[in-house]
Every structure is written in structure tokens, then in C-alpha cells.
Amino acid sequence: MRSIARLVHLRQNFLSCSVTNPRTFTTTRVIRNDKGSSHAEESVTHFGFKEVPEKKKEDLVGQVFANVASKYDLMNDIMSLGIHRLWKNYFINSLAPGPDTKLIDVAGGSGDIAISFLKYCHKTYTSSSPHVTIVDINQQMLSVASSRLESLPYPKSEYTLLLSNAESLSPVPSDSFDAYTIAFGIRNCTHISRVLSEAYRVLKPGGRFMCLEFAPKQSLAIIEKLYDVYSFDVIPVIGQVIAQDRDSYQYLVESIRKFPQQEQFAEMIKNAGFVVMGKGWTDLSFGVSAIHEGFKI
Amino acid sequence: MNHHRLLSTSCSLSKSVTTKLIKPFFVRETRRQFKPSFTISQLQNIRSLTSTPNSTESDTSTAPTRQYGFLFHSSDSSSPHFSSQLKSTPIPTPPTPPTPVPARILQRALSFVPVYGWTVETLSKAAVAEGYLSVTHGLFSRGGVDLIDYFLEDCRRKMIDELSGKMDGLKTHEKVKMACVVRLNMMRPYIKKWPEALAIMAHPSNVSMSVGHLAQLVDDIWYLAGDKSADMNWYSKRTELALIYSSTELYMTQDKSPNFEATFKFLDNRLTDVMRLGKAISEIGTFVDFATKSAIGILASKGLKFPGNR
Numbered sequence: 001m002r003s004i005a006r007l008v009h010l011r012q013n014f015l016s017c018s019v020t021n022p023r024t025f026t027t028t029r030v031i032r033n034d035k036g037s038s039h040a041e042e043s044v045t046h047f048g049f050k051e052v053p054e055k056k057k058e059d060l061v062g063q064v065f066a067n068v069a070s071k072y073d074l075m076n077d078i079m080s081l082g083i084h085r086l087w088k089n090y091f092i093n094s095l096a097p098g099p100d101t102k103l104i105d106v107a108g109g110s111g112d113i114a115i116s117f118l119k120y121c122h123k124t125y126t127s128s129s130p131h132v133t134i135v136d137i138n139q140q141m142l143s144v145a146s147s148r149l150e151s152l153p154y155p156k157s158e159y160t161l162l163l164s165n166a167e168s169l170s171p172v173p174s175d176s177f178d179a180y181t182i183a184f185g186i187r188n189c190t191h192i193s194r195v196l197s198e199a200y201r202v203l204k205p206g207g208r209f210m211c212l213e214f215a216p217k218q219s220l221a222i223i224e225k226l227y228d229v230y231s232f233d234v235i236p237v238i239g240q241v242i243a244q245d246r247d248s249y250q251y252l253v254e255s256i257r258k259f260p261q262q263e264q265f266a267e268m269i270k271n272a273g274f275v276v277m278g279k280g281w282t283d284l285s286f287g288v289s290a291i292h293e294g295f296k297i
Numbered sequence: 298m299n300h301h302r303l304l305s306t307s308c309s310l311s312k313s314v315t316t317k318l319i320k321p322f323f324v325r326e327t328r329r330q331f332k333p334s335f336t337i338s339q340l341q342n343i344r345s346l347t348s349t350p351n352s353t354e355s356d357t358s359t360a361p362t363r364q365y366g367f368l369f370h371s372s373d374s375s376s377p378h379f380s381s382q383l384k385s386t387p388i389p390t391p392p393t394p395p396t397p398v399p400a401r402i403l404q405r406a407l408s409f410v411p412v413y414g415w416t417v418e419t420l421s422k423a424a425v426a427e428g429y430l431s432v433t434h435g436l437f438s439r440g441g442v443d444l445i446d447y448f449l450e451d452c453r454r455k456m457i458d459e460l461s462g463k464m465d466g467l468k469t470h471e472k473v474k475m476a477c478v479v480r481l482n483m484m485r486p487y488i489k490k491w492p493e494a495l496a497i498m499a500h501p502s503n504v505s506m507s508v509g510h511l512a513q514l515v516d517d518i519w520y521l522a523g524d525k526s527a528d529m530n531w532y533s534k535r536t537e538l539a540l541i542y543s544s545t546e547l548y549m550t551q552d553k554s555p556n557f558e559a560t561f562k563f564l565d566n567r568l569t570d571v572m573r574l575g576k577a578i579s580e581i582g583t584f585v586d587f588a589t590k591s592a593i594g595i596l597a598s599k600g601l602k603f604p605g606n607r
Binding site: 004095101178179205206208210268275279280297 | 430
């Protein structure tokens with residue numbers, strides 16, 4: 001076990017020495033500048049394991065996703081060994097939308113959830129009129145979604161693309177959606193509680209909030225150890241090799257550790273006004289990720 | 298291979314049955330899940346019902362406080378809020394913050410069962426009928442299983458409500474029969490869709506839920522019938538009744554006779570069988586006892602010494 005880890009470390013050092021990446025330095029410099037200039041007066045938040053001013057986090061996350069947009073799907077498949085597809089399928093199956101469900105998929109830039117949602121509706125019901133609004137803060141990610149959707153046979157009337165921040169969905173009227181989904185997105189937002197209260201606002205009474213997200217706490221100690229080694233020593237290397245971007249994937253694994261634990265996040269969902277059933281979440285793959293739910297009733 | 302798997306399933310099944318049944322044997326006063334459906338007035342009815350005239354002095358003096366000690370001792374039991382809580386059937390997973398909406402949806406869903414079965418679709422329709430959305434079915438993460446779980450609990454509570462105060466002066470076997478009839482009558486609207494529920498309940502992950510409900514049901518029936526035994530019969534009575542009730546229910550799913558006459562005849566026959574069997578067993582018991590004692594007496598007279606017979 002240790003020898004594998006060491007091997008990975010060696011490879012990692014080798015790669016980071018041999019491949020130079022201009023983007024890496026750009027990100028680091030931005031942080032350093034901010035830390036130097038405005039340390040005292042602004043409130044800080046975490047960006048991975050680093051502390052950055054709250055105002056900057058959005059830009060930094062935006063940059064991460066602008067960097068990885070083109071390779072996003074491929075990277076997801078490689079990093080999760082395809083398991084993220086199972087998670088997303090399970091996610092839509094437990095949402096089990098009706099024939100005329102109106103869904104808002106926030107941080108849905110890759111289009112994964114939107115596509116499985118439309119697929120589910122058309123497969124399950126002979127006549128259905130589903131609609132999905134895909135919201136993302138990042139134009140590059142949104143264009144990934146739109147190009148994927150255009151290559152599929154779904155009519156344009158069934159989806160809308162919207163460029164907006166999840167913390168203030170100002171173009172969206174209140175009480176207008178049946179279901180709100182956010183898959184692997186809420187982690188990257190600066191103020192999680194604002195995202196949750198916006199979710200509560202846009203949902204109709206009876207609406208369902210569902211969040212698929214990596215979880216920081218695993219249910220088995222052995223899984224936790226393996227997962228730690230994998231995420232800190234393997235994923236950044238894969239990022240370096242496939243997407244030529246180590247920092248973005250270093251951020252990815254760090255941000256997972258910084259995200260509130262399952263109990264805490266369920267508490268935040270309750271605080272936003274949602275009704276939670278039982279403990280409020282379901283662990284997937286021993287708690288590597290989790291589905292959190294809340295109801296506006 | 299197959300045989301082995303079958304064996305292991307039946308082992309695990311019988312294990313769960315025993316754990317369910319052993320618990321009250323040692324701590325009989327902790328059959329608490331049964332209790333909260335009573336209000337104080339119903340409770341008094343049942344007490345009058347269960348205390349038989351020929352019960353001994355010590356029995357009547359200790360039984361009520363021991364059995365219902367938790368109610369007499371808890372200070373808030375008389376508040377109206379508490380008694381209203383006692384009446385409603387709890388749902389399988391409780392919501393936080395507490396809200397009656399999930400329970401209302403489940404109750405409403407029962408009226409959709411005859412058409413849509415024990416499915417997520419039923420829950421969706423019920424949610425819409427209650428003024429919510431089709432996706433609100435997500436309140437019940439186990440879908441149809443949650444609905445079945447709720448239904449069984451609801452029926453058991455209704456049975457107790459319906460029987461309390463109506464069984465005075467009946468003999469034990471008549472009380473048992475009456476309870477079974479009342480409970481089976483509750484199946485009437487759902488009986489066409491019941492095989493579907495039985496299939497869901499037989500799924501390995503749901504077996505503990507279904508066996509638990511059956512064990513509780515037969516325990517309650519015996520309790521209402523005034524059974525206070527704490528011997529080995531405790532097990533055999535409950536096992537027999539569980540077999541009779543579940544086989545009658547199964548018979549009922551296939552019953553085409555008007556007003557389910559054949560089902561109630563079937564129930565009658567099974568109960569008579571058991572009574573005959575019980576009588577035979579007790580006769581055999583008496584005979585064996587007599588024969589042993591005589592043998593011991595004869596041997597003792599020949600000069601052999603026995604621990605109990607000096």
C-alpha cells in the first residue's frame with residue numbers, strides 16, 4: 001500500500017518537473033496578489049485548501065471550469081472509472097420525474113443530468129412534456145451542454161439554457177419548478193446557504209430539492225484511506241496528463257475535503273426551510289458521494 | 298447449490314422470527330410499539346377485557362401497573378396533544394421538522410392502490426391529489442415498500458380500535474376468530490392488488506419488515522384475546538396463529554366466492570384444526586406425564602432412588 005503511494009508520488013514529482021504549464025502559475029499568482037493586497041478588510045473563504053477573499057472565489061472557480069470544459073466529460077469518466085454515470089443514473093431514477101415535470105438543473109453545464117432526465121421521461125411515458133432549464137455560471141460549460149443536446153433528438157422546446165449564478169437566480173420567478181437538481185456543483189459555490197435559499201424560492205410547493213455531491217466522510221476506514229491516496233496522489237496526475245492542468249484537479253480534490261460533512265449539510269438544508277425525511281441523505285459508494293434531499297412542504 | 302441457498306434464507310428467516318418472539322418472553326412489559334395507539338379510555342376497556350374473573354389476586358394487582366406503567370407514570374400523557382399523537386399512525390421515516398403532509402399523502406395513496414397498485418405511481422397520484430406535485434413521491438424513498446409498511450401498521454391499529462370493548466364475554470378462541478375476521482375485512486378493497494404487495498414483501502431486503510408486522514399482529518391478537526401465558530405455549534400459539542392468518546390471507550387473494558364466504562370458512566376450519574391439535578397434544582402430554590410418574594413410582598417401590606422422590 002505504502003509502496004504504491006510512494007510510486008505515485010515519484011511519478012507525480014517527475015511529471016510536475018518535466019511538464020511546464022503556464023496556467024498553473026497564473027492561478028497561483030492571482031492568489032498571492034490578493035493575499036498581499038487585501039488581507040485584513042475582506043472576509044475570506046476556502047478555495048481548496050487555500051484561503052482566498054470571498055469575492056475572488058467565483059473567478060477562480062470560473063477559471064478552473066473554463067480550463068477543464070473541453071475535457072470535462074473524458075476526465076470524469078477516467079477519474080471515477082465510469083462510476084459517476086451510475087451515480088447520475090441512480091440520481092435520476094430516484095427523482096423519478098412525472099410526465100410533465102419542470103426541472104431546473106443548476107450547475108448543469110455538462111448536460112449530464114438534463115440529458116438523463118429527458119431520456120427517462122421519454123422512455124417511461126408514451127406522451128410526456130418534460131422541460132429542463134440548465135443553469136450554469138460558466139459560458140464554456142453551457143456551450144458543452146448545448147452542443148451535446150443539439151446532437152440528440154430532443155426538441156428545442158424541452159430545454160432552456162440560462163447563464164446565471166446559483167446564488168442569485170434573479171431571472172427565475174419564484175414557485176416555478178417541480179424539482180431542483182444540482183450535481184457536483186454546490187461545492188464550488190461561495191455561499192452554500194444562499195444557493196439553498198434560492199433553491200427553496202424557485203421551487204413550487206411540494207417541490208423536491210436534490211443534490212448529488214462528493215462527500216467528505218466515508219463509511220469505512222479502509223475506503224477512506226484508499227480514497228485519500230487515490231484523490232491526492234492519482235487524480236492530480238491524471239489531470240496533468242489528460243487535461244494538461246494539474247491545479248484544477250488539485251482544487252477539485254481539496255474542495256471535496258472542505259465541503260461540509262453529510263450531517264452538517266443536511267442541517268443546512270433544513271435551515272433553508274426544507275423538510276427532510278429521516279436523516280436526509282443517501283450515501284453512494286460507501287460515502288464517496290451522497291444524495292441530499294429536501295422538500296418544500 | 299440452490300438447496301443450500303434456500304436453506305440459508307430459511308435460517309435467516311427463522312432467526313429473525315425468533316428474535317422478534319423471544320424479546321417479549323423475557324421483558325413482556327416492553328411491548329411498547331403496540332401501546333401508543335391507545336387512548337386512556339380505550340385502555341380501560343381493554344383492561345376490563347383482559348382481566349378475567351378467575352385470575353389470581355397477585356395477577357390483577359401487578360398486571361395493570363406493570364403493563365401500562367409507562368402511561369401512568371408519564372406526566373404529559375393526559376395532554377390533548379399527546380393523545381392526538383397516539384391516534385395517528387406513524388409513517389415509516391419521520392420528517393424533520395415534523396409535518397403531517399407525508400402521513401396525509403400515504404393515507405390518500407391507499408385509495409389509489411386498487412387501480413395503480415403498491416407503486417411510486419400511486420404515491421405520485423396521491424401527492425397530486427393532496428395539492429402537491431408528482432415528484433413529491435420522493436418523500437418516500439422506498440416507494441411501494443413504504444406504502445405497504447404504513448398500510449400494515451395502519452390496519453393493525455384500526456383493528457385494535459375496532460375490537461376494543463366489543464369482545465366482552467367471548468371465549469378465547471372466539472376472540473381470536475373475531476380479531477382475524479376484523480383484520481381480514483380490512484383487506485377487502487386491496488385484495489386484488491395484494492399478491493403484488495406479497496411479492497414486494499418477500500424480497501430479501503423487506504423480509505424483516507413483513508415478518509415484524511406479522512409477529513406484531515399475532516401478538517396483539519393474542520393479547521386482545523386475553524392471553525397472559527409466559528410458558529413455551531407463548532411461542533407455539535403465536536406461530537400457529539401467524540401460519541393461520543397468513544395462509545387465510547393468501548387464500549383470500551384467490552377467493553372468488555361472494556362476500557369472501559370461502560375465506561371465512563377456510564379460517565374457521567384452520568382454527569378448528571388447531572384446537573383439535575392442541576387438545577390432542579395436551580392429551581398426549583397428560584398421558585406421558587401419567588406414564589412417567591407411574592414408571593417412577595414402580596421403580597421407586599423396587600428400591601431405586603430419584604432426586605425428586607426420596
